[in-house]
Amino acid sequence: MTKERPAKAKGEGTRTREALDRLLTMIPYLYENARVSVEEVARRFGLTVGEVVAAVDRIATLGDPLLDPHQLIDVYIEDGYVGIDLEPAVRRPTRLTAKQAFALIAGAGLVRAEGLTISPALARAVEKVKQATARGDQARLEEFERLIGVEQEGEAPSEVFRRVECARVARERLEIEYLASSGREITTRKIDPYMLWNHTGAWYCGAWCHLRDETRTFRVSRIRSARPTGERFEVDPGFDATRHGDGPVYVRSPGDFTVRVRFGAGVSRYVEERHRDEIVERGKDGAVVVATSARSDAWVLNWLLPYGAQAEILEPASAREAMREACREILARYRESSA
Structure with missing residues (x-):
């Protein structure tokens, strides 16, 4: 005999949609207004202070992919103010200048001329550019800009x-x-x-x-x-x-140190993609060891905590101790909440 699913409470779907709409509206509002007080956010969205804190906690879990903290939405509450920083992948799609768009068509043509196959994503982008510029008049040019998000050259982001x-x-x-x-x-x-x-x-x-x-x-x-x-x-x-410009964003400073981390087989494939040039050891069990530069123990914690038990700091000892203390605090918090 098949059990029937319990019926959803009336209005549950509506409340869920409203909560989602509120989050999606809150993110661009916070980004456009830089730092906003918690009280002002509460008034703006008709929430209590506690509900604003809960919403900030939910926003902090959004991003792509989940395992990379640098691709999550960086939102925080500090001194009674809410701040947010959106990664480029979350903020808006890639934008091209007019010259870049035409270069895209030319580049794709050269690839085809060499007998190579272009990716479906590139093919779609080229098709959009061609469709938008085929007629050549101003109206179509504006449509072209709308379709692929063309920016005027030299436009400053802020x-x-x-x-x-x-x-x-x-x-x-x-x-x-x-x-x-x-x-x-x-x-x-x-x-x-x-x-x-x-x-x-x-x-x-x-x-x-x-x-x-x-x-x-x-x-x-x-x-x-x-x-x-x-x-x-x-x-x-x-x-x-x-x-700087021709190399990695991170440039090692004299006070920086090397941190070695073992990642378990459960995340090793992802780590291979992100840290291929920093892998110094591969285990038979699928684990990998990464050696990279760090500026502080706090930075190491922000990087590794999302990996949970799949990441173990091997050295330095200070970073291991910082992680141990952070885990103690987390465990204590959960013990208090379950008491």
């Missing part, structure tokens, strides 16, 4: 970006408020912006940091404010631009 770029060109020192990658600390510092570059849709600034007294890489979306100081600077002759 006011902060414009200030950083102007300071770079004028060689003017800036005072910035910078949010740490942990989302828990905002520091005020002076920087000399040497260069800007784009990596997978996100803007970065290589600059001399007067707080740390060394060259640092700053993600522009984490710069909360930028104020020209009127002071001038000269680019350090030892600054190597190829280590």
Whole structure:
């Protein structure tokens, strides 16, 4: 005999849809308004403070893929304010300039001419460009821009970006408020912006940091404010631009350290894709060991906690102890909640 499913409470589906709509509306609202007080968010969406905190917790689990914390939506509550930082993959689809769009068609044609097969995604993109530009009039050009999201060349992504770029060109020192990658600390510092570059849709600034007294890489979306100081600077002759724009976003600093992590077979395939060049050991059981640079134990925890028991820090001892303490705190919290 087949058991019947219990009927859903009347209005349950409606409440679920309303909650989802509220989350989807809240994300762009928080992004457009930078830091907003918890009370203001509650008033804006007709929620209690507790419901806002719960919504922030849910938003923090969104992103793609789940196992990479750097692809999750970075949302946090600090000093009574809600802040959010969207990864490029979440923020909006890839945008092309008009020249890039036409280069796309030409490049795909060259690939075909060599007798190679282009991917379905590239084929669809080329088809969209061709359809949008076939008639050549202004109306179709506007439709073309709508279809593939064309940006005017040189369009700055934000006011902060414009200030950083102007300071770079004028060689003017800036005072910035910078949010740490942990989302828990905002520091005020002076920087000399040497260069800007784009990596997978996100803007970065290589600059001399007067707080740390060394060259640092700053993600522009984490710069909360930028104020020209009127002071001038000269680019350090030892600054190597190829280590930034033409290389990885992360550039090792003198105070950084190497962390070695063993990943279990359950996530090794994913780790292979993300850290192929940093794998130093492969086990017969499918596990892999990764050696990479880290700036702090807090950064290591943010990176590894989403992997749960599939990740084990081998060294350094300080990072192992930091993870052990974090796990104790998590376990204590769950014991308290079940008491």
